Amino acid sequence: MLNINYASVIDPVLHHTRTRLPGFAGMKAGDRVLDVCCGSGAQVYEYLRKGIAAQGLDIDPHMLALAKRYYSTPGAAPDTFIEGDAAHMPFPDGSFDFTSISLALHDKDTTLAYAIVAEMKRVTRQGGMIVFLDYSMPLPRSLKGFLIRATERLAGGEHFRNFNGYLENGGLDRITENNGLAAVKTERLLGGNITLVLAKNG
Numbered sequence: 001m002l003n004i005n006y007a008s009v010i011d012p013v014l015h016h017t018r019t020r021l022p023g024f025a026g027m028k029a030g031d032r033v034l035d036v037c038c039g040s041g042a043q044v045y046e047y048l049r050k051g052i053a054a055q056g057l058d059i060d061p062h063m064l065a066l067a068k069r070y071y072s073t074p075g076a077a078p079d080t081f082i083e084g085d086a087a088h089m090p091f092p093d094g095s096f097d098f099t100s101i102s103l104a105l106h107d108k109d110t111t112l113a114y115a116i117v118a119e120m121k122r123v124t125r126q127g128g129m130i131v132f133l134d135y136s137m138p139l140p141r142s143l144k145g146f147l148i149r150a151t152e153r154l155a156g157g158e159h160f161r162n163f164n165g166y167l168e169n170g171g172l173d174r175i176t177e178n179n180g181l182a183a184v185k186t187e188r189l190l191g192g193n194i195t196l197v198l199a200k201n202g
Helices: 005-015 015-025 042-049 061-070 112-121 145-155 157-168 170-180
Strands: 032-036 052-058 080-084 096-102 124-135 183-189 193-198
Touching: 015 042, 015 124, 015 183, 015 193, 032 042, 042 052, 042 061, 061 080, 061 183, 080 183, 096 112, 112 124, 112 170, 112 183, 124 157, 124 170, 145 157, 170 193
Parallel strands: 032 052, 032 096, 052 080, 096 124
Antiparallel strands: 124 193, 183 193
16 A cells, blocks of 8 residues: 655646646636545645635545645635545535545545535535546556556555546546536546546536
């Protein structure tokens, strides 16, 4: 199992995708946005920098400690980063204009991934947007694609099994389709290895 500091190792690699996401989704200052499985908080930080009313949710207290250490902006609300289960979110229906999830669904089994998406739909207002960022299908057979596969293999165990299942089952296309979401637009980043999907809720 890999034990790495995401804020110092992974986030720099994903910096362009993080900065691209708000504009891709059409987010603007004042919008209410929840980043699900927020990890180190890098995506929340990009939202906050643009004046977006953002919160991050993650079940891992160690990742949230990283988020508060690296990405808590001056004057940020105390509930910017919340510890909680993405499959049972502590928010009322329709609480957010947008919800987003980045590179988290590929390491979940299908049941859990669908439960998370169902909760994202519930807490996003009708007509609001849900944003997915995850590995592309098919994953390119390039150097970057090879490094992604190698990294996921090193993660091992259930994580690697779920990654393989994500690829075999059709990735984001299958996840959105099976959860009643139609893509409004898509975009590929990081040499085609990462895909952004914007879907309308309801």
